[in-house]
Amino acid sequence: MVAGVGPNGGGGGGEYPGRFTGFVAVTCILGAMGGLIFGYDIGISGGVTSMAPFLKKFFPGVYHREINDRSHSQYCKFDDFTLTAFTSSLYVAAFFASLVASTVTKKFGRKWSMFLGGLIFLSGALLNMFASHVSMLIVGRILLGIGVGFSVQVAIAALIGWKFGVTGDVTVLPAWYAWLVVGLICFYVAGYAWSWGPLGFVVPSEIFPLEIRSAGQSINVSMNMFFTFLIAQLFLTMLCHMKFGLFLFFACFLVGMSVFIYFFLPETKGVPIESVARVFRDHWYWRRFMVADDDDHKGGPGGKKFHSTAV
Secondary structure, X not given: OOXXXXXXXXXXXXXXXXXXXXXXXXXXXXXXXXXXXXXXXXXXXXXXXXXXXXXXXXXXXXXXXXXXXXXXXXXXXXXXXHHHHHHHHHHHHHHHHHHOHHHHXXXXXXXXXXXXXXXXXXXXXXXXXXXXXXXXXXXXXHHHHHHHHHHHHHHHHXXXXXXXXXXXXXXXXXXXXXXXXXXXXXXXXXXXXXXXXXXXXXXXXXXXXXXXXXXXXXXXXXXXXXXXXXXXXXXXXXXXXXXXXXXXXXXXHHHHHHHHHHHHOOOOOOOOHHHHHHHHHOOOOHHHHEEEEEOOOOOOOOOEEEEEOOO
């Protein structure tokens, strides 16, 4: 999806003299590491909400249900609306913040906006950092991440179904089983970090015209936060009702997302930004949303300039 670095764009259009320097490399690395922010917060808050001291102080009802009611299904032990709201409320704030992000960057500039965000965050992550570096090398190979994600979701569903069944009445689990599930989840995080994670932000940044790119990215991120809020809020309730089938549910979503990418996302690798409109003009579906006007300085005399009518 990302244009290559070099004197030629590789996809037609003008030439861009330049070379790959250390500064360019560091910039790419830092840009990829920005994806560490997403998922880290819900991982930390999700871990806190399962800790006994936290539950005892802030959610005593959930704590006593976990401690005293041994007959309660393991699928439903943390199914509490206010408990899940502790995590999902983070994304409500992110949703509204994303809507005004373009205004903030326009006023203060991207440099100082990102610098402030970095100061606020200032936290690290493990596995996701490595996977984000991998994303720079294979950013266009989203099918690999799709395959990993789908396989892991199905594997986790099978493991949970095998041990917990439908009732979820399990009190003791062997250590190897817990390590296997955790390992699969880490593998899923890595697959997401080198495919869907960064590309959800790379692709919109490539296809939006410069005039509306900030606004387009704000809408993109706000929608990301909104649906993450829904998943965070509903996950434990869905787990309580769908049992291990919840992971098959998400695996089916990955299939649907893959079908959409295959049929509806044109390849923009090596395509200069001013030529992206032509890629969408030639696409079998998106061309119906493209209209032509005269005076395309890129197309030469008598050419036509195509732009989107979606925004």
